[in-house]
Amino acid sequence: MATIKYLSEDGVLFLLKDLYARFKQKADADHTHPDATAETAGFLSAEDKKKLDGIQQGATATEITETISESSLNTTAAGARAVYEYVRDAVAGISGIDVRIEESLPESGEKGIIYLIPKEDKESSDLYDEYMRINDKWELIGSTGVDLTGYLKETDVVALTNEEISKLITSAGG
Numbered sequence: 362m363a364t365i366k367y368l369s370e371d372g373v374l375f376l377l378k379d380l381y382a383r384f385k386q387k388a389d390a391d392h393t394h395p396d397a398t399a400e401t402a403g404f405l406s407a408e409d410k411k412k413l414d415g416i417q418q419g420a421t422a423t424e425i426t427e428t429i430s431e432s433s434l435n436t437t438a439a440g441a442r443a444v445y446e447y448v449r450d451a452v453a454g455i456s457g458i459d460v461r462i463e464e465s466l467p468e469s470g471e472k473g474i475i476y477l478i479p480k481e482d483k484e485s486s487d488l489y490d491e492y493m494r495i496n497d498k499w500e501l502i503g504s505t506g507v508d509l510t511g512y513l514k515e516t517d518v519v520a521l522t523n524e525e526i527s528k529l530i531t532s533a534g535g
Contacts, residue, residue: 368520372522397410399411466478472494475502
């Protein structure tokens with residue numbers, strides 16, 4: 362596998378210092394910024410200034426403290442009843458899943474159980490096949506093995522050197 366180069370924390374620091382040195386600009390001590398208006402950007406964008414101007418004088422935030430429950434009818438709780446019903450319905454069908462190691466598949470399985478059946482090849486690190494009972498039939502859903510083929514190893518990834526970073530900046534026209 363080819364070596365992958367990455368930018369380490371030290372490399373980022375080097376890059377920032379290099380870029381700062383190349384492009385540093387200093388504002389004059391007496392420079393100013395205009396105030397933002399609805400038409401002109403300043404310390405705020407014009408869009409943000411319009412939003413702020415739209416808030417009534419003396420307006421305050423309303424904190425919603427109501428607990429969502431089946432009896433919630435308070436419309437200031439942003440549809441508390443609808444939220445309650447949505448969450449209730451979403452979690453209603455969830456059942457727990459358990460795992461059992463068996464020597465062989467039983468005649469019929471239980472709902473919510475993953476059955477681990479030992480593989481015949483005891484030399485492998487992949488010791489079990491995983492089965493679930495689905496529509497009254499056994500379904501092989503996976504195995505306990507982990508295939509790391511194609512994944513990078515730590516030795517495949519190395520940090521860019523400061524010299525390589527400088528060359529990249531120079532070749533990019535910096």
